[in-house]
Amino acid sequence: MSRKIYPDAASALAGITFDGMTVMSGGFGLSGIPENLIVALRDSGAKNLTVIGNNVGCDHHGMWLVLANNQIKKVLASYVGENKILESRYMSGEIEIEFNPQGTLAERIRAGGAGIPAFYTRTGYGTRVAEGKETRQFPNPDGTLDWYVMETGLVADISLVKAWKADTEGNLVYRKTARNFNPMIATAGRITIAEVEEIVQPGELDPNQIHTPGIFVQRLIKGPSYVKHIERLTTRPRPAAQENN
Amino acid sequence: MSRKIYPDAASALAGITFDGMTVMSGGFGLSGIPENLIVALRDSGAKNLTVIGNNVGCDHHGMWLVLANNQIKKVLASYVGENKILESRYMSGEIEIEFNPQGTLAERIRAGGAGIPAFYTRTGYGTRVAEGKETRQFPNPDGTLDWYVMETGLVADISLVKAWKADTEGNLVYRKTARNFNPMIATAGRITIAEVEEIVQPGELDPNQIHTPGIFVQRLIKGPSYVKHIERLTTRPRPAAQENN
Amino acid sequence: MAWNRDQMAARAAKELRDGYYVNLGIGIPTLVANMIPEGMTVTLQSENGMLGMGPFPFEGEEDADLINAGKQTITELPQTSYFSSADSFGMIRGGHIQLSILGGMQVDEKGDLANWMVPGKMIKGMGGAMDLVAGVPRVVVVMDHREKGGDSKFLKECTLPLTGKGVVDLLITDLAVFEIDRRGGGVKLTELADGVTLDELRACTEASFTVAL
């Protein structure tokens, strides 16, 4: 089904972006972000976007590019530090941010992709996150009761994800902690577009070890290059005596 | 952390079984069932068990052994065909069966393991499955409303799972469709015991490709042998001309 | 004067579209797997945790760890992926499977389906049927038009316990094909089996329908 493969990010987004749409984007900080698709989203010029993801890029990187191009109206995220434009536009009221606890955000996206309109979680009970939401008690195994908040599933018009490898059927494999939000986001898009570092033939990925089955991927590109910017390079000195590690 | 490894199924269950406990067991039909642990559960003699799993074995195999030994009081399952003792005890009222749609059962177990006390699903709305349960409407993306049923999370005192390989830390990898209910059941046990065909050293399994992280596995055994009974052997004739496949 | 099992399956196969992900039930729907038109790519899902289901294995090559939802031994294809039951039904419930073709005991004119239990008989359980009809956006039911005694199985209202309410889009029987509006907009007869007349069909059909042949 090589019809899923597009020559580049711009063509993969062509004809499906529109003003006011909801876009989900994978990644944690700048790790595992669909960096080429985000540039194409910026170049598409689609406006008044609702953007759902754990973060919204950081200065000069990732979804920051779309933000700086004045395309975003609303953000659902768990953490938006290291992003000065977003800070200033939020404080000035130009952009709305709905803060979600990270696990609640991940679960809401999974729920959206899995046909679950709502679920209950203990996370956020008694905090601002629960304001305006339904709360109720459920029993613990020992019979005591705890309070829970109802959270709803999330879906998107377009989901953008970054994987390590794909086969031509759209089966995806992620690498290390670059997996993060990508698998759930892949399930929650009406149209999901994946960008990968390498596209292989069917049968070259172990069928036992597919992280995202191809059913969730409608369009696929091989990214021409990956910057993979590191936000906080942290190392330890190599012991002087050590020659081979 | 080789302290997770027990010499055999009997010692892995020693001291933790009790009358009236809830046991979850992985498998779909007889594929991917913890066959050695089930024998040890029978030999433990624990009675009045609530057993949760997709099926309850079939004649002379799997959880049927525990059933035939009069240890089961209640069953939560999606399908109990091919099991004559269960049929007769259910019809006579000796055993209670709560039928769950297969996907609802899988999701209830996942929810229990993931700290979600309840969720909504469209499955079963308007059927006997929804009787006595809360129902409510949620909006679709297009603004129309659909009806949903509230289902609750499930947990177990002991979860029994079967994997293909483990490392000594309890990281598990499943094989083909023998995966089925095992990964969720591993997360939903207060104590989870895994049996595997092979135990390897940490680092021998690809960390990118662990199906069940070791955090969910408290006890681990290498099964001495696997029968892997096939319920419906279905083959096609090999074309006469074909010598190499 | 009626379609046989293969003809019913062939009619159901016309509902396939290139690129579709499809779940096939047990019985006649299983036959559809052999009727995928040449050149069309259709990926079969098995709800126990597999996408890209291949044919039955050659004798001696069966693998107990590789079965379908009917517990039959099967094979994998190059594009196959395996996943857990929770992920499998997330796929189904989330509407990602385009088409489900399954058998039925009764269907009614509101699109209700009964196919999992008969009161007083042993209940084996619904398996994944309730999830499939609730989650898959297009559901095709293939069943005999009449009970063995001759009574209509396409009813004004199902009398057996339901599998799903307002879930059937297309009903293929041995006598005819009906389009059903899940939202209560009624039933249209769109095809008659070879040699079946409209009068014959009306005589053995309890459900109301308009004719759109």
Place this chain on the structure above:
Amino acid sequence: MAWNRDQMAARAAKELRDGYYVNLGIGIPTLVANMIPEGMTVTLQSENGMLGMGPFPFEGEEDADLINAGKQTITELPQTSYFSSADSFGMIRGGHIQLSILGGMQVDEKGDLANWMVPGKMIKGMGGAMDLVAGVPRVVVVMDHREKGGDSKFLKECTLPLTGKGVVDLLITDLAVFEIDRRGGGVKLTELADGVTLDELRACTEASFTVAL
């Protein structure tokens, strides 16, 4: 007359038990990773999707695809596993992590914690903090006892927006250690930092507590 950061971390490290799976927050809690007693096996979780977090990489060996929840480059260990954020927080919410050690802005005598926002200042977001305190069965907070101006941060009732209600089991400050009953049973002072007197502690603590030194 008070513990320094390393001493506070060392005290928090005493809460570790052999075989524990632990999540460490940013700041002083991170230091605990270097204080795991010899011979004790503790597995560190990073909520962005990793169990078995190793030390920082040697210079030149960093991998942009391998970071912790603080977005720092890290390394893997032989027992490491990676998973999605949904699976990671399923692990956290489901109570599978035995211990979470994290920083705080305010704690009160009912075990409420505030550590994510100050009204009027830029809100960066709560990240995974609300999930951790709601899901992990034992939560240890490590923080300075007083604001820079000298006001108590251990209060009768938090004044900042909460991260969680009734979620703190143990509070370690630079002056003392308090056991808190999440279910409203009150606070016990169990340790004083070296050279700190009970009178000094009372003078700078708003929360009520009983003394169980």
